[in-house]
Amino acid sequence: MDSASFSFLFFGLAVAVAINLNRGRVWRSTVMTVASLYFLYALEKNPLAYLPLVGFLALGYLAIQCHRRGWLRVPTVGIVAVLVAYVWLKKYTFFPEAILLHSVYFTLGLSYVFFRVMHLVIESGDGGEMASRIGVFEYLLYTLNFTTFISGPIQRYEEFARDQFAAVPVELDVATVGLQLERLVRGFFKVNVLAMFFDILRQDALLYLTHPASAQQRLESGFTLMAVYPLFLYCNFSGYIDVVIALARLMRLRLPENFDRPFSATSFIDFWSRWHITLSTWFKDYVYNPLMLALVRRVESISLQPYLAVLAFFVTFFLVGLWHGRTSEFLFYGLLQGGGVSVNKLWQVVMAQALGRKRYKALAAHALYRTLARGLTFSWFAFTLLWFWSDWAGIRSIESSLAVGQWMAIWAAIWLASSVLLGVWEWMRSGLLALRVMGEPILTTRYARVVYASALGTAAIFITLLLNSPAPGIVYKVF
Amino acid sequence: MTQISGKKARESTRRRDWMILPLLAILTVVCLSLTSEKVSKLIYGEPKSAVGVCLNVSHPDTGISGIPNCKTSEMDFGVPIVEYKFDTCGYRSGIGCESNFPGAYRIVMIGTSIAFGQWVKQQDALAARLPIDISERDGRKIYLYNEGMLEQYPQFVSTHVQTALARKPNIILWPVTPYDISVPPLDPVSIRFLIGGSGKNLGVVERWKTYLKIKVFSGSFSSFEQAISEHLIRSFSHTGTGFMLQNILNKNEGRYVESYLKLPDTESGYLRVSPSLTWKKDMKSFEDMAAVMIAQSRAAGVPLVVTLIPSRAQAAMLSSGTWPEGYDPYKIDNDVRSVITRHGGIYADIFPDLKKIPHMENNFYFSNGHPDANGDAILAQAISKEITNGLVPDLEAFDQAQSVQRVGK
Numbered sequence: 001m002d003s004a005s006f007s008f009l010f011f012g013l014a015v016a017v018a019i020n021l022n023r024g025r026v027w028r029s030t031v032m033t034v035a036s037l038y039f040l041y042a043l044e045k046n047p048l049a050y051l052p053l054v055g056f057l058a059l060g061y062l063a064i065q066c067h068r069r070g071w072l073r074v075p076t077v078g079i080v081a082v083l084v085a086y087v088w089l090k091k092y093t094f095f096p097e098a099i100l101l102h103s104v105y106f107t108l109g110l111s112y113v114f115f116r117v118m119h120l121v122i123e124s125g126d127g128g129e130m131a132s133r134i135g136v137f138e139y140l141l142y143t144l145n146f147t148t149f150i151s152g153p154i155q156r157y158e159e160f161a162r163d164q165f166a167a168v169p170v171e172l173d174v175a176t177v178g179l180q181l182e183r184l185v186r187g188f189f190k191v192n193v194l195a196m197f198f199d200i201l202r203q204d205a206l207l208y209l210t211h212p213a214s215a216q217q218r219l220e221s222g223f224t225l226m227a228v229y230p231l232f233l234y235c236n237f238s239g240y241i242d243v244v245i246a247l248a249r250l251m252r253l254r255l256p257e258n259f260d261r262p263f264s265a266t267s268f269i270d271f272w273s274r275w276h277i278t279l280s281t282w283f284k285d286y287v288y289n290p291l292m293l294a295l296v297r298r299v300e301s302i303s304l305q306p307y308l309a310v311l312a313f314f315v316t317f318f319l320v321g322l323w324h325g326r327t328s329e330f331l332f333y334g335l336l337q338g339g340g341v342s343v344n345k346l347w348q349v350v351m352a353q354a355l356g357r358k359r360y361k362a363l364a365a366h367a368l369y370r371t372l373a374r375g376l377t378f379s380w381f382a383f384t385l386l387w388f389w390s391d392w393a394g395i396r397s398i399e400s401s402l403a404v405g406q407w408m409a410i411w412a413a414i415w416l417a418s419s420v421l422l423g424v425w426e427w428m429r430s431g432l433l434a435l436r437v438m439g440e441p442i443l444t445t446r447y448a449r450v451v452y453a454s455a456l457g458t459a460a461i462f463i464t465l466l467l468n469s470p471a472p473g474i475v476y477k478v479f
Numbered sequence: 480m481t482q483i484s485g486k487k488a489r490e491s492t493r494r495r496d497w498m499i500l501p502l503l504a505i506l507t508v509v510c511l512s513l514t515s516e517k518v519s520k521l522i523y524g525e526p527k528s529a530v531g532v533c534l535n536v537s538h539p540d541t542g543i544s545g546i547p548n549c550k551t552s553e554m555d556f557g558v559p560i561v562e563y564k565f566d567t568c569g570y571r572s573g574i575g576c577e578s579n580f581p582g583a584y585r586i587v588m589i590g591t592s593i594a595f596g597q598w599v600k601q602q603d604a605l606a607a608r609l610p611i612d613i614s615e616r617d618g619r620k621i622y623l624y625n626e627g628m629l630e631q632y633p634q635f636v637s638t639h640v641q642t643a644l645a646r647k648p649n650i651i652l653w654p655v656t657p658y659d660i661s662v663p664p665l666d667p668v669s670i671r672f673l674i675g676g677s678g679k680n681l682g683v684v685e686r687w688k689t690y691l692k693i694k695v696f697s698g699s700f701s702s703f704e705q706a707i708s709e710h711l712i713r714s715f716s717h718t719g720t721g722f723m724l725q726n727i728l729n730k731n732e733g734r735y736v737e738s739y740l741k742l743p744d745t746e747s748g749y750l751r752v753s754p755s756l757t758w759k760k761d762m763k764s765f766e767d768m769a770a771v772m773i774a775q776s777r778a779a780g781v782p783l784v785v786t787l788i789p790s791r792a793q794a795a796m797l798s799s800g801t802w803p804e805g806y807d808p809y810k811i812d813n814d815v816r817s818v819i820t821r822h823g824g825i826y827a828d829i830f831p832d833l834k835k836i837p838h839m840e841n842n843f844y845f846s847n848g849h850p851d852a853n854g855d856a857i858l859a860q861a862i863s864k865e866i867t868n869g870l871v872p873d874l875e876a877f878d879q880a881q882s883v884q885r886v887g888k
Binding site: 174178196197200203204207446447450451453454455458459462463465466467 | 493496499500503504505507508511512711712715716720721724725728729730731733734738
């Protein structure tokens, strides 16, 4: 149930059917509540394991009410309390072992619950208009809603309430149902076939790299290992998001998009506006924007202001990276994310100053520049992910399997190959989308969608049955 | 007016779509399936079998027997065409009914497909390799009568001991596979179904009931859905597309084992440290069968030597030396040894030799799990080494000088 599995799909579809039996607000919310509670029960049957999560939700609700009613003299107290409770429950390694909870408890989805709770706590401080409308029932349904519980997307309360509690529910016609079913198939295929296939390639490559193999095999394995993980992660995560967005839409709930063809990005900043969009938007709203505002207020020099964005980007994306895990590997991952985005910003600032805004814009729009930049963005992301999926011992073992020069060659090859392949992909995509019939690209007609959904669905079902083992779990559910 | 006609056109398109879109989906699935079948058959060949023409399947008491002097062939995914030639006695032995070879050491091999040498050329099969390998160690001329039969149902192997004894052998060799143990004795109706060519000799209702009983619900399934889904998976995995996908997806030995262990209990349950009740019952049936066979051969003063041939997944586990918790590839080996020796039979344990072979699973065909020519050569080496090391009286490895003397005799 915690992956884009057959059982999750059937469960989601059953809930969607039940919700559509009656258009009434109360009915829809009741079904969603029951489904979400059942979903939690399916994940963990021991009620005691939920106590920390219940405590966290209670603390969050208390902080919201305190903010709204102005009971806290310093508004940040509630924010800090929720933050501390979160990192404590997540057992961040900088906490002394002695003060952590040692019993086994349920933390799945806690990060995403945290983002929703924190969003409410912060927003309730500004006049509390939104928070005043949130009762305990609404609060619990928003934070525990099963469609977004495991791995997001991180939805804002206004958007959730707009659809979930609307007197007249969002329209759901045959065409929309068809589109969602096609998206379900696509997501299922991504998670259970493509991600599975990339994971197989990665495992095999890792095996060759860390066991006796010929020099050529090692080079090939090094290349595969590094190049394939971003593709695996994308299919694993975006496939799951496709499934939950489609299921939620069938339940007349519109979830925000989380991906927008991230490997088409031509800069690392652009990448983060296309990858895990709801996470970066959350950090932009609650870290970057306030930080920039604070910095601009303190630094009056206009010439320095572009560099403030470099700093704000670094802090924001360092935190984005750090959020992913509790260990020092993720600290480093955060540094690489923050470093990548801030160097990218610095490059933009310096180039705009050196060439002038117009000439830099023209350069950045040049096909060759874009192609190479796309490859570089992919390669940098692939490099940073090493600290995401491995640990220090694993990284040392991988690193020592080849000489430094060989690794340099591998990364150069990844840059070149990704530039060419992603460039060809973009060219093909735009070419195919240019083929139109009756004003609509042929590829997006319902006929084309039915053809590829049928093909993907058939392949996915047979491959899943044959493999006889579940696809790798959704990576982002552990964060 | 224009608005009305536009609305009508949209309505008509919508009605048409209710027909076109499902048809399009069906057409896509059919085209995809046909194409992938074609591609897989181009890559791996098309399974063809005409073995039925050489098999006499009308003996509910003795099971399947070969038709004398018959010649046939078959091929499978990834397995080149193999010819089977039955001798004058209806076996793939090449010796015929002749049993008078003075001074020679005589072995009769009984069993199912692996003893028969299915999917392997006659000259490469276990039955052809064993006499050469044993002879090299023992120094004597060895005659091996291969009375193993393909498509044979395991319970009929036990009724074959008396026939084997008629050859007046020095020993009877019985290579057993986990499959032989997993198939418990069937009731007379099921036997008639299997022997009579999928129930052509039964009434329609009885035929379907038996089909469901044997082919669909033969495992220990927790639910009807599970039984059906397992049956579908099994059926799909025997198609060209199924084979191609499995071959691609399970190339990695660890993943192959992992996937195999998730098969139904009837297929992979023998690898569990704590076998299910079904497997315990199957082992008990095997013990009963083996006890009768050993008693019969002992009464005739002929030792019955049993050896367990591992499955492909078991071979992979032995070679890699690693397996998931709760599983043990040696468990069934130890159980069979214990059963055979308890009743006075001889057990030739080849697992210690097989575990030394890197990637032993590569010596088994992926499509059907039978050993290939290399596999049979390795098995022959291991069996001959084991049975000539003092395990079988009067069959021992001699040094070169003694070998020469023996041959001289």
